[in-house]
Amino acid sequence: AYKRFSELLPKEERENACSARLPKSRILMLPELRANPFQHRICQVFSTSDNGDHSMSFEDFLDMLSAFSDSATLDVKSYYAFRIFDFDDDGILDRKDLEKLVNCLTGQDEESQLSSADMEQLIQNILEESDIDKDGTINLSEFQHVISRSPDFARCGGLQQ
Secondary structure (H helix, E strand, O other), X not given: OHHHHHHHOOHHHHHHOOOOOEOHHHHXXXXXXXXXXXXXXXXXXXXXXXXXXXXXXXXXXXXXXXXHOOOOOHHHHHHXXXXXXXXXXXXXXOHHHHHHHHHHHHOOOOOOOOOHHHHHHHHHHHHHHHOOOOOOOEOHHHHHHHHHOOHHHHHHOOOOO
16 A cells, blocks of 8 residues: 555655655546546545645555455445545435435436436435435435445445446
């Protein structure tokens, strides 16, 4: 992990990799993230940067690799998936989060975007399946409950393509 991190740094920063921050543009060069529709959100969730540039320290980078590793527990994978899908960081997946999630998965161009009626039906179906307390949102425990019944999520690591 340290070798991968330092190789992504600009050459002049490699000697001080422990104290360097990896720019978001370099993180997005990782093959694992290049085609991921959530690549920007992943950087946002794992970055501890104070200035909002979504750069990562080596520790941030390790956290990201650990969460997506084969050895990460289902709880860890589902926790980070939930955080990535919670676009407004309010601790729940509401209709706006679900719409953004669907748009990320289907593409946001004219041809692939769902009609308003199809989007509404899909969100309604997601909520019917996942919203156990019927409050119109999905909290972390409801999300983890649904994920626990999805063997593909555990096998594939959740967000890996």
